[in-house]
Amino acid sequence: MxxxxxxxxxxxxxxxxxxxxxxxxxxxxxxxxxxxxxxxxxxxxxxxxxxxxxxxxxxxxxxxxxxxxxxxxxxxxxxxxxxxxxxxxxxxxxxxxxxxxxxxxxxxxxxxxxxxxxxxxxxxxxxxxxxxxxxxxxxxxxxxxxxSLRYNTPPPIDASSLSLEVKPQSDSSGKITKVTLSLLSQYNGKDASTNMVILDIAFLSGFIPDPQSLKNLERAQLVDRVEHKDGHVVVYLSEVRPISSSEQDMMTDNLLIKLSLTKGVPVNHSLVLLQQIPVQNLKPAVIALYDYYQPSDRAEREYIAANQ
Structure with missing residues (x-):
């Protein structure tokens, strides 16, 4: 074209x-x-x-x-x-x-x-x-x-600098089945830290997030804000630091820069999901971790309740 x-x-x-x-x-x-x-x-x-x-x-x-x-x-x-x-x-x-x-x-x-x-x-x-x-x-x-030219290429092996581990733990002992997601995010790229990173958590069918768990997530490490919409919880991970003296030399205003994951340092988060409607033949859901400014740099993992 x-x-x-x-x-x-x-x-x-x-x-x-x-x-x-x-x-x-x-x-x-x-x-x-x-x-x-x-x-x-x-x-x-x-x-x-x-x-x-x-x-x-x-x-x-x-x-x-x-x-x-x-x-x-x-x-x-x-x-x-x-x-x-x-x-x-x-x-x-x-x-x-x-x-x-x-x-x-x-x-x-x-x-x-x-x-x-x-x-x-x-x-x-x-x-x-x-x-x-x-x-x-x-x-x-x-x-x-x-x-404009469009073409397909196979994805490189281990191309992402981000890694994500998901450990779901199911609890059916009470009136409502709960699934606790333990999430470990880590950056292993060539820079000292990332830009803002998004943690996008899709729910299993029939599940909703526990309200108190959402509040706890909003106060968790590096969490800038949390959005709950369309069967997802979207977590914005960042921290604010002043710009360095070398960066100030290039700018006229005293700005702040948002950073996120530090290289080699794992960050843990958790979220509790509650089963609102029982669903037969439940399919896995996907959790994605990606760079806000470069969405192609991402890690994805599927999860499902342990007893499903």
Whole structure:
């Protein structure tokens, strides 16, 4: 799929972006940080020099967009689109036209970008994907061109830096069957700690969380907040620390950074589920642990009541 959209100004020069660490592991976090820098740069009467500098940030941000115009997560998408919209409003010009010609292995595709359609999304499907492509632009308007290619690859063995252990313990001695989930989360990646991590606990069919157990979970180690919705308990794991002196040198405000699991340090949590409705042939449920900014970095485990 080939996508062309008109934009207000050409992005010249090299791209610019920021990351939390030198060894970046989360493109989503880099998108969010860079977007905040762009917003700060453009929020107070930017000069022509500021706009030129900002174009380097915009160049990098546009390379991170997916084929739908979004980014890796809801949070980075909201901030990035706000920053890109502000930049576009400052550099937009209704004048100018261009013709974008794409030479594919089997045919030639042409897109016209002019004052009547420069804000419209144009898309054409590629019939023969494999091969060499060339692109030529003629005119005075600038256009953003993106090629989207989808393919499948087998997952690498032990690719995740997160690990999760689940030990369910069933108790049917009382009037209501209870299942106590003992959860052990651990990070074993190359960084000292993770970003915010999500622990998503799906319930067994017919079970609900014990209210007191939920309250205890909200006060547990590293728990920022807990949400109960749609047959899941979603636990946000993070802790807040001040930014370091080296990080302060790059920023004008005294900010706080949310971190989560420390490398090699196991974190334990528990949740009690109560059987509300007996269900025959009960199927296992899934618990997932994943990086909020990089959901592909995840660990999943199935569980079921011991006596089912």
């Amino acid at each position: 080939l996508i062309v959209c008109g934009v207000g100004d050409c992005l010249l020069g090299s791209s610019i972006h920021w990351s939390q660490t030198a060894a970046e592991t989360s493109a989503s976090l880099s998108v969010e940080i860079s977007s905040y820098v762009l917003l700060a740069k453009l929020s107070s009467s930017p000069t022509a020099e500021d706009l030129g500098y900002a174009s380097g940030i915009v160049r990098w941000l546009t390379t991170q967009q997916n084929q739908y115009g979004g980014f890796s997560s809801t949070q980075d998408t909201v901030v990035a689109l706000q920053a890109l919209s502000l930049y576009s409003s400052l550099v937009f010009s209704p004048e100018g036209s261009s013709t974008v010609t794409v030479q594919t292995p089997s045919s030639q595709l042409t897109f016209d970008v002019n004052p009547d359609n420069k804000l419209l999304y144009q898309e054409k499907m590629l019939q023969n994907v494999t091969g060499k492509y060339s692109l030529e632009v003629k005119g005075t308007a600038c256009a953003s061109v993106q090629i």
